[in-house]
Amino acid sequence: MNDPVLPGATLGILGSGQLGRMLAQSARRMGYRVHTFSPTADSPTGQIADRETVAAYEDLDAIERFARDVDAVTFEFENISSAAANAAARHGPVRPRGEVLHLCQNRWREKHALTAAGLPTAPYAAVESLEALLAAIARLGTPCILKTAGFGYDGKGQARINTADDAVAAWASIGGGPAILEGVVDFAAELSVVAARGATGERVDFGVIENRHVDHILDVSIADAPLDEAQTTRAREIAATVMEAFDVVGVLCVELFVDRRGELLVNELAPRPHNSGHLTIEACASSQFDQQLRAVCGLPLGDTTRRQPTAMANLLGDLWADGEPDWTAALADPAVNLHLYGKAEPRAGRKMGHLTASAASRDEAVRRVRTARAALVRASNP
Ligand SMILES: Nc1ncnc2c1ncn2[C@@H]1O[C@H](COP(=O)(O)OP(=O)(O)O)[C@@H](O)[C@H]1O
Numbered sequence: 001m002n003d004p005v006l007p008g009a010t011l012g013i014l015g016s017g018q019l020g021r022m023l024a025q026s027a028r029r030m031g032y033r034v035h036t037f038s039p040t041a042d043s044p045t046g047q048i049a050d051r052e053t054v055a056a057y058e059d060l061d062a063i064e065r066f067a068r069d070v071d072a073v074t075f076e077f078e079n080i081s082s083a084a085a086n087a088a089a090r091h092g093p094v095r096p097r098g099e100v101l102h103l104c105q106n107r108w109r110e111k112h113a114l115t116a117a118g119l120p121t122a123p124y125a126a127v128e129s130l131e132a133l134l135a136a137i138a139r140l141g142t143p144c145i146l147k148t149a150g151f152g153y154d155g156k157g158q159a160r161i162n163t164a165d166d167a168v169a170a171w172a173s174i175g176g177g178p179a180i181l182e183g184v185v186d187f188a189a190e191l192s193v194v195a196a197r198g199a200t201g202e203r204v205d206f207g208v209i210e211n212r213h214v215d216h217i218l219d220v221s222i223a224d225a226p227l228d229e230a231q232t233t234r235a236r237e238i239a240a241t242v243m244e245a246f247d248v249v250g251v252l253c254v255e256l257f258v259d260r261r262g263e264l265l266v267n268e269l270a271p272r273p274h275n276s277g278h279l280t281i282e283a284c285a286s287s288q289f290d291q292q293l294r295a296v297c298g299l300p301l302g303d304t305t306r307r308q309p310t311a312m313a314n315l316l317g318d319l320w321a322d323g324e325p326d327w328t329a330a331l332a333d334p335a336v337n338l339h340l341y342g343k344a345e346p347r348a349g350r351k352m353g354h355l356t357a358s359a360a361s362r363d364e365a366v367r368r369v370r371t372a373r374a375a376l377v378r379a380s381n382p
Pocket residue numbers: 122145152153154155156182183184185186187190213216217255267268
């Protein structure tokens with residue numbers, strides 16, 4: 001199927017969180033109709049979409065009905081089963097291919113595919129039992145990190161192992177399932193490259209983004225990481241290699257570490273728009289969500305040039321601990337933009353929205369976005 005899916009057609013989004021919401025915003029701006037498949041009603045994507053099917057991802061009949069009703073399917077939720085992706089593919093194009101999703105869902109498959117593509121990662125070992133874990137710790141050394149092979153996000157399903165004595169507790173804490181053990185990278189910085197590949201193989205990327213995490217959750221992202229030219233080129237080449245090796249049509253994000261020697265290592269992949277790419281909505285003429293839409297629909301890709309230094313700060317549910325954040329105070333700086341995802345319940349650690357700021361320099365953008373976020377917390381009354 002190489003005919004483009006043109007404006008006026010219906011885009012189907014499997015999943016219904018903030019990534020789908022921002023994709024739906026791009027799609028509606030370009031005149032598409034949007035139908036989201038969501039396990040819950042009034043979801044972040046459903047609030048923007050023309051239609052919201054509420055059903056479980058395991059309900060393959062519902063998936064087929066949904067796919068029949070739309071002109072192209074993409075996903076924003078990574079843990080869609082292969083069976084669901086295949087059911088959708090019986091009725092029209094699914095992009096990226098279900099196989100890409102299947103690969104990235106599981107840290108074993110993903111790491112092996114990266115290694116097979118000749119790409120550098122932290123040292124790792126697949127472990128299926130406590131005995132295998134102990135052997136892997138002996139081989140990789142400490143410190144290391146144990147991660148569940150599937151269903152991890154925002155540092156969930158991970159346990160750090162500082163000495164071999166931590167092994168039993170770590171194995172129990174991740175539920176003792178199939179897992180991967182990784183050597184801890186003493187990184188100088190965390191980076192990401194958000195890239196897009198069109199149906200005809202055309203490729204673009206948004207350069208290298210610097211990411212700062214707090215408690216394993218992304219906190220701040222800044223466009224144009226301060227790397228030397230060779231490192232920047234290398235990071236973008238790594239993303240290109242992944243896109244080609246996996247034959248991705250759509251957006252994919254490569255998370256990277258740069259270690260103390262300046263070497264780049266791949267941490268993990270996300271076969272979809274990524275939290276670190278949210279700043280492209282304001283920073284670039286055509287955002288990561290615009291690229292996703294264009295790639296999925298078989299249209300030419302857009303301009304990813306960064307217009308101004310831009311930084312993004314996540315808004316987690318913790319900011320609601322003492323009541324509604326002070327939106328007026330954050331928006332007092334006209335350089336600041338607010339994005340809220342329409343989630344009713346502000347739980348701790350839950351991504352509720354983000355702020356961006358553009359300014360004359362990177363440092364200035366970071367300072368302004370952080371200041372705006374700090375202003376959200378009301379001074380408690382004496
Ligand atoms: N091997 C590692 N060495 C050092 N830090 C790591 C390693 N793996 C993960 N981390 C830290 O934990 C964060 C979350 O881990 P990640 O593998 O990206 O899982 P997810 O984002 O799916 O929760 C990373 O961004 C990084 O800060």
